[in-house]
Amino acid sequence: MNPQKDINRIVDRAGQVLMNTYARIPVAFEKGQGCRLWDQEGRVYLDFLAGIAVSALGHSHPKVVETLKGQAERLLHTSNLYHIENQIALAEQLIEHSFADKAFFCNSGTEANEGAIKLARRYSSERYGPQKTTILCMINSFHGRTLGSLSATGQEKFQKGFGPLVPGFSFVPFDDLVALDENWDDKICAVLMEPVQGEGGIRVPDKAFLKKVKKRCQERNALLILDEVQTGLGRTGTLFCHEQFETQPDIMTLAKALGNGLPIGALLATNEVAAAFQPGTHAATFGGNPLVTAVAGTVLSIILGEGFLPGVRKTGIYFQNQLLGLKEEFPQVLDVRGMGLLLGIALNRPGKPIVDACLQKGFLINCTQDTILRFAPPLIVEPEEIDALIKTLRALLKEMN
Numbered sequence: 001m002n003p004q005k006d007i008n009r010i011v012d013r014a015g016q017v018l019m020n021t022y023a024r025i026p027v028a029f030e031k032g033q034g035c036r037l038w039d040q041e042g043r044v045y046l047d048f049l050a051g052i053a054v055s056a057l058g059h060s061h062p063k064v065v066e067t068l069k070g071q072a073e074r075l076l077h078t079s080n081l082y083h084i085e086n087q088i089a090l091a092e093q094l095i096e097h098s099f100a101d102k103a104f105f106c107n108s109g110t111e112a113n114e115g116a117i118k119l120a121r122r123y124s125s126e127r128y129g130p131q132k133t134t135i136l137c138m139i140n141s142f143h144g145r146t147l148g149s150l151s152a153t154g155q156e157k158f159q160k161g162f163g164p165l166v167p168g169f170s171f172v173p174f175d176d177l178v179a180l181d182e183n184w185d186d187k188i189c190a191v192l193m194e195p196v197q198g199e200g201g202i203r204v205p206d207k208a209f210l211k212k213v214k215k216r217c218q219e220r221n222a223l224l225i226l227d228e229v230q231t232g233l234g235r236t237g238t239l240f241c242h243e244q245f246e247t248q249p250d251i252m253t254l255a256k257a258l259g260n261g262l263p264i265g266a267l268l269a270t271n272e273v274a275a276a277f278q279p280g281t282h283a284a285t286f287g288g289n290p291l292v293t294a295v296a297g298t299v300l301s302i303i304l305g306e307g308f309l310p311g312v313r314k315t316g317i318y319f320q321n322q323l324l325g326l327k328e329e330f331p332q333v334l335d336v337r338g339m340g341l342l343l344g345i346a347l348n349r350p351g352k353p354i355v356d357a358c359l360q361k362g363f364l365i366n367c368t369q370d371t372i373l374r375f376a377p378p379l380i381v382e383p384e385e386i387d388a389l390i391k392t393l394r395a396l397l398k399e400m401n
C-alpha cells in the first residue's frame, strides 16, 4: 500500500497542522459519485449524510461539474463592486420560487444568519427606534459559529468559553407558544428559528406552530426569520420547509445545499425589509461570485426540475416507513422523526457506537444530541440504497439487544 495513503499517517499529519476543532473520523475520501464515496484505500461507502445536508444532488453530478468547469474557465471572481449576471439570475430564480423580493449572497450558513440579524435590527431600529432590537430564539437551536449566530444558538455547549456573547438575544423552548407569549416584550424585533431543528435533534414542531408565531410577529411589529440553512432547497420534500407549515417568513437564510459543496449562503427578504440595507451597510467580498452563483443556479434548476421534489417526498416516505419498521422491531428505538430526507431516530442510548459500526460496514450516518441518529442522504438516494442501510441498522440493533 502507498504509505502516503495510510490513514494513521494522515491522522498524524492532521494533528500536526490543523487546529483541533473537529473530532474527525479516521477516514479520508478521495472520490465521490452519486451517493457513493471512496476512501483513501479505495473502500466504497454509501453516503447518508451528504456532507451534513450539503451534497443534495450527490457527488460529482455531471451538470454541476459541467457548470463548474465552464465557469471556472471563464471567470471566478470580480467582487461586488461590479454587476454579476450569474448572481442576478440566481436571485431571480430564488425570488420566483419564494416569498422574497430581494436576495443577498454570502459564503456560509452562519454568515447568512449574521446578515439576517443585522437586517432585522436595522429595519426595526429605523422604524420603531433603538430599543427594539432583541431577537427571540429557540432553546436547542443551531444557527452557526460566528459570534452573532452563536449568540442566537440556544445550546450552551457551543457557547462555553466564548463570552462575552453578543447581547440582545433571548430564548424560549421550541414549539411552545405559551412560553413564547410569556417571554415576549416590546424590545423583541424578530423571532429567529429553524422550521425543523436539525442539530437540535431533528425536532419537527406542531403543524400550527410556525403560523401562530408569524401571527404573533405581525401583531407585535416583529419579523419572522426562518433559518432554512439545513431544511431548505428540497431537503424536507418541498423547496422550502416552511411551505409545509403554510406560512411565510419575512427573512429567510439558506446555505448548505445551494452550492452542492461550493460555499454559498443566501439571505432573502421582502422588499420592505430589504430596504433597510443600503450601500455600505452590509457586504461580503466573495459573496455570490460568478463561480458559486453559476453552480447554485444549476443546482436550483435541477431541484426545481420536473419530478424532483415529488421524488424526494416519495423516497422520504419510503425511508421513514423503513425506520418506523425498526421502531416496531426494537425497543432501543424510541422515536422516528423528521420530514422528507431529513430524518432521525431517537435511541435509548448513545448513538456513536452505531455510527462507528455503520462506518465499518460502509455507511455514513451521524449522531446529533448524543442519542439521535441523523440521516440526510443526497436527495437522489434510491430505495435499494435505503434498504441496504436498513438491513445494516437492523443487524446492528439486533446485536445491541
Ligand SMILES: Cc1ncc(COP(=O)(O)O)c(C=O)c1O
Pocket (backbone or CB within 6 Å): 052, 108, 109, 110, 111, 113, 142, 143, 144, 145, 194, 198, 199, 227, 228, 229, 230, 231, 255, 256
Ligand atoms: C440550521 C443551521 N443554521 C446554520 C448553520 C451554520 O451553517 P455553516 O456551517 O454553513 O456556517 C447550520 C449548520 O449546520 C445549520 O444547521
